[in-house]
Amino acid sequence: MLFKQKGILFVLSGPSGVGKGTVRKALFKKDTSLKYSTSMTTRPMRPGEQEGVDYFYRSKEAFEHMIENNQLLEHAEYVGNYYGTPREYVEQQLEEGNDVFLEIEVQGALQVKANFPEGVFIFLSPPSLEELKNRIVSRGTETESLVMNRLNAAKEEIDMMDAYDYVVVNDRVDHAVENVQAIVKSEHCKRERVASEYKKILEVSQS
Amino acid sequence: MLFKQKGILFVLSGPSGVGKGTVRKALFKKDTSLKYSTSMTTRPMRPGEQEGVDYFYRSKEAFEHMIENNQLLEHAEYVGNYYGTPREYVEQQLEEGNDVFLEIEVQGALQVKANFPEGVFIFLSPPSLEELKNRIVSRGTETESLVMNRLNAAKEEIDMMDAYDYVVVNDRVDHAVENVQAIVKSEHCKRERVASEYKKILEVSQS
Known part of the structure; x- marks a missing residue:
């Protein structure tokens, strides 16, 4: 970076059971520049x-x-x-x-979007509903009817995908982390964030 | 990827002397999945x-x-x-x-954008005009007045930055390559490219 860029708010969300916490922890092990909110x-x-x-x-x-x-x-x-x-x-x-990273339920993410639309919203998606069900079941604390409730809630949350900027599939934690890191890096290269600053620099150095 | 995604056209461009060819060659050494046009x-x-x-x-x-x-x-x-x-x-x-990668002069990139607006346009920017001048001079084949001509042309080309989706600064070739790779990866996670396919998958696996 040739100038001090403002930080970006990244919001990682997705249906409960998709593995948001696991991805966030793995991400923070690799990337120490993000601030957790x-x-x-x-x-x-x-x-x-x-x-x-x-x-x-x-x-x-x-x-x-x-x-x-x-x-x-x-x-x-x-x-x-x-x-x-x-x-x-x-x-x-x-x-x-500093970039700020929020890991949050879908309802919370939609509230953040309403209050802070300039954030970057990443939807963590399960590879399949089958897989999501397995993950909910394997926590072992839920009855069959609770599992079905949570799965139905998840389906409604998946429908909210359209409110997000990116969709990252959590087929493997390391893949998901790589994709989130790529999103963070590329967002800092977005022309609307940086062009005016670069133009200033390139004109200043003209003289 | 859970489904076969259509490829994306990436266009790397920037003022002459900025090092487009060097970045493209270094990128293709690291990433063999891109097709050069x-x-x-x-x-x-x-x-x-x-x-x-x-x-x-x-x-x-x-x-x-x-x-x-x-x-x-x-x-x-x-x-x-x-x-x-x-x-x-x-x-x-x-x-x-397959993703296709085009490395091309600014005028050509603007033509591509007119003909193929769904492409992803990356502007490679010099860290400073001083640095760009040094690079043009160090090629050693140009007279002082030709260098000034090329530098003036470069300034006009830098003004075209606003037509691009991303700006990557070529301060170091490996940094520029990492940023381009992040852009390629993140573009494949863009919600508008993938959400409808993911939704299909997640509904199919429901039954």
């Missing part, structure tokens, strides 16, 4: 957890105040607690030139 | 050259006939001979699922 929550801090590392911990009142003031890129309630993505942390990292 | 010419075959390898060799009449019938993606005349890119070879390769 730390979520905010109202659930109490557990032993061993750290503010700003595992979560940002806030009171319910503070969290609701942030919702009202549009300070979250997305949020959801789960078992009585809020979870969300604070906008300020993301924007600060981008301003400093 | 063989040009067509009216100049006579030279000893050691082969039809379909170095060029497709045609008579002036045949070439002009192809121009009239829009069978060339671009063409130019140089020292009394025609040079051009036959559309049929490119389309056949794409249909067979």
Whole structure:
């Protein structure tokens, strides 16, 4: 890079059971330049957890105040607690030139897209529904009817694919990671992001 | 890939002296899946050259006939001979699922874009005009006034950057090659290219 480029927000999402967490962890082992977006929550801090590392911990009142003031890129309630993505942390990292990486459920990703359409949205797709079912079953914690529920939810989530910029199939974790890395690299070469800066440089060096 | 995807036409272009040929050669050493588009010419075959390898060799009449019938993606005349890119070879390769790679002058790239807008256009940019001047001078075959002419032409060509999809800076050949490879990989993950096929697969495997 010949100039300090603004960071890009990448959002990895896909149906539950597709392996988003596995791909994200494998990606972060290979690529240390991406910043993981730390979520905010109202659930109490557990032993061993750290503010700003595992979560940002806030009171319910503070969290609701942030919702009202549009300070979250997305949020959801789960078992009585809020979870969300604070906008300020993301924007600060981008301003400093760091790429931010969000790994998130489909509903959350669609909220982020509504609040931050300039993000790059990557849909992680299972190679087949058969395979997705196997992965859900192999977690071993679900009854047959729960598996069918989750599979039906997954089908609805797969229908949301059209809201995304890229589709990466998770047939093998290393392939998926390579494709995500290629997307990150190529997005930084997009003409609309860089042309005006390059033109400036090439005119400055003229004189 | 879970299905046979159509190939993509990639066009690498940029001002003369930027190092397009060097980047293309280094890329083809690393990536053997890309098909290089063989040009067509009216100049006579030279000893050691082969039809379909170095060029497709045609008579002036045949070439002009192809121009009239829009069978060339671009063409130019140089020292009394025609040079051009036959559309049929490119389309056949794409249909067979092969990516085609074209390395070409800016004027030719703009013609290709007019004739084949679904191509992916990559502008190879010099890190600075100073550097471009050095590269033109170091070829050693040009007088000072010719160097200035070529540099002025280059400035006009840099202004064409906005017609391209990506800008890759040729600060180091290996960096430029990595970026081009990332672009090739990520373009195959573009949602508009693959979503409908993935959806088909994921619905088929439902039953």
